[in-house]
Amino acid sequence: MSLTTASPATVARPTSHRRGNPWWTLACVALGVIMVGIDGSVVAIANPYIARSLHASLADLQWVTNAYLLALAVLLVAGGKLGDRYGRRLVYLIGVAGFAACSVGVGLVGSITGVIVLRTLQGAFGALLMPNTLALLRSAFPQEKLNQAVGIWGGTSALATAAGPIVGGLLVEHVSWESVFYINAPIAAITVVIGLVVLAESRETVRQVLDGLGLVLLAGSLFCLVFGVVEGQTWGWGAPSIDGLLAGGAVLLVAFGLVEAKVHAPLIPLRVIAQRSVALGTVTVLLTFFAMYGVLFFVSLYLQNVHGLDPVGAGVRTLPLTLVFAVSSPLGAWLTGRFGPRVPIALGLGVTGVALLLLLSLEPGSSYVHLWPSFVLLGIGIGLVVVASTDAIVANAPADEAGIAGGIQTTALQFGGVLGTAVLGSVIATVVGSRLVGDLTHAGLPHGVAAKFQVAKELVAQGVAPVPKGAPAALAKVVTTGSHQAFMSGLHEALLVAAVVSFLGAIAGLFVSRGEHREGALPVIG
Template sequence: MAVAAPRTVAETDAPPSGGRPGLTLIAVCFGLFMVGLDSTVVHIANPAIQADLGASFGELQWIINSYLLALAVFLIPAGKLGDRFGRKRLYLSGVAIFAVASVAIGLAGSVEGVLVFRALQGISAAMLMPQTIALLRATFPREKFGMAVGVWGGVSSVAIAGGPLVSGLLVDSVGWEWVFHINAPIALIGIVVGALVIKETPKVVEGRLDLVGVVLLALVLLGVVFAVVQAQVWGWGSAATIGIFAASAVLFALFVRVESRVEFPLLPLGMFRSAGLSVGGVVFVANFFAMLGVTFLITLFLLNTLGNSTTRAGVLMLPLSAIAIPAAPIGAMLTAKVGARRVAALGLVLMAIGLALLTQVDAGTSYWRMAVPFVVIGLGSGFAIPSGADLIVGGAPVHLAGVASGFQTTCIQVGGAIGTAVLSAIIAAKVAPAVLGAGLPESAQEAAAAGVVFEGLPAVSDAFVGGLHVGLVVAAVLCAAVAALVMVAVCEPARHDVATVLEETVEGSAGDL
């Protein structure tokens, strides 16, 4: 099959408008590094936050999900606002708000305060992320844009991979608050450098912002995740749980109706005629359902069940996160050689195998029986990301490629939020009867669901590990099912070169518009 010409948003942009490309790249990497770091540091810090502030198991989930949901909901609107009001302005504003929210999390002194400022972190991350790649596109000449994309992806990968270790060191040495406070000096330097070297881009006004679509999508996402999390307390068959799910379904139908009629929709429905784009979105949902959901539970297992220090837990998690650094470029090369369809399916199958292998791990097994599956899962995820991006961004019409990128990043956040909620619900359902059977008060269920060991009551810990295994099986089955869907539903799309696949991956990760 002939290699298709690259199809990216950059082709439709105006020529670079001057500025200092190298310095601009350095400037946007400060904001990028903060967001990448905060996507993984919180998992290691969560048990310390729970111990200090008395957070419930459900609140621990919301510390992660409030960030993911805010980022998912505001990502596409923030990209459009950058076009309207200036990308430099919105980027620097996002960095500043992210820093303020980070400091406020450490000073909040209550779980409610942490949740509010975590959501604000998510909003500010949505403000700055689309602008990073847009500023690079506006500054770098086309022939050097691929190099900038490589640096962008490298900085993001290093930040994500180093998050657990950085978090462990900070929690052990100066307290969990510094997991967030560390963003302040990074942001301060980034704002000063950005203000001096970034050149503002021309403002683009293209139709009205679909505020009704934004509100409806926000309510749908919030409703689904809230119902899954609260079902652990209310029960899956309760009127409240069923009512919220039903209301979310009605709101989603209304969202589809609005998007089909509004002149400038938030999410043009016509682009979903492409099977590759639609299934590519499912690839990202399944990928991050497994990655973020399992990471949340494995971290609790390492810290609370096995009793590791936060620093040691961060080191033990490195095989899962650090493998992403070489895996994504390898996945891009494979995508260019054999096609996105096969590589996406291969990546998800590898994830399913790694997740299945993890079910052999319990409190008494060797760490190496955990480390090898970590590498397999991370490698599979690294393969699925660039191939999924090629299905989505490469499969979209040129004029909708930017919106497709935003759709991709929304799928990442939604998949992570739902994965965390669903797998946590499985754990909670598994430990509840064990806690009552052991004669412990009902209030002990929260600690048991977080993997805390009760001396002399091994049945409770066994229930947590059993719930972890069930969650791993659910994630593995989902990945395997989506791999089959990719092979059945998607015709092999035109193959792009490695540089184009990497560019699509970066644009999708930034939610670029």
């Protein structure tokens, strides 16, 4: 096995007591992952209801998602470091309780400003929760079982994400939009009770001063970079504000590196990220979720806006991806244990690239048979990569930096998703802008009339046909045909970009090695 863990010789675990029991630890960690996974995918279902109930604008709804995403992405490494410093069990349970409390608050607050503020806090607590899940697993499982546990961890996340739109759709239709957020309360209560009983505490062996300056610089850098990427399409790539944010993020990141090289107890020791396999593992995580989230976002728009499905129907049709992901994660664990992370990363990203190329056959009228085989292949590919890349990152970090390693992994995952959605969205928007008038003309509109629809290119880039209200059926058909063809051209270009990114990630995976710190043991404290 590759991932570092406490060896049985180092930590004596009483067989008669549940505290520190690996499988109870996995159950507790899985509940936290379920809570975050469901929450992440139900918000899109709740947004239209939030808009009507709280009179929210489109910009408000974007911030309901983006405020959470920003706080989560910016603070993940800090959350891992706090777990290393003060105890992973303590920080994890605080994250669980705070996440649920903010979630309930979202349903109770009664104003869109309050919702956005609480979603920001929810993201901050999520950043305490997520990176410490991996560190807790690492401290609890023996080496021969840890990759299997990480596989189940990844599969649980996939199932929760898949269940989100279905559960959310049922709740908003039959109960209320607030109930989508209240559901976290009972899950969190169960998690905290189990956690207090079964989780063993672990932390760094040598207590070090918290690197406050490094924390501020890293958080500022990630905020500028993530915010710039999120708003790039809205404000316009090349706009002075976006260029300033991205440049500022890069400058702060350089300053962070300079500080980390000088301080006695750095937030992220440069020796960790300087290791080839940690760096490549981080890159492969980022590229994997660049492809996955970017493609899923726009294929979901295809299902809803081109095929006319509701969000629940679209969610059901993506189940082959998430269900196979859940099954293939344990396979990824077995391959990682047998061959190291190199084989499953290269194989998984290669399969992902092939799946994306197969989706190039999609047309506006394509049946589901053109989708589900690619979803199955995507599920296989991503399931293989998640476990193996986690091994590459965590097992190459010293035991005392397990929380930091988890923070690096989850930050790469989140940033990859943000980058994929933004970059592929820009690809689609650019192609739609260049093709829309020509496709409408080819569909039957006079060129002068078609040119007037150019102002609706942002809607078309989401798969929406901008049919004028009260338009005759013949005109509606022509506008729909031309608009959907322009969207499909953009989607095909985005899929091609994502496939190339996946193949590049597969090549990078060939240079990843087994973990170098398998012998390190995490101290179990109680």
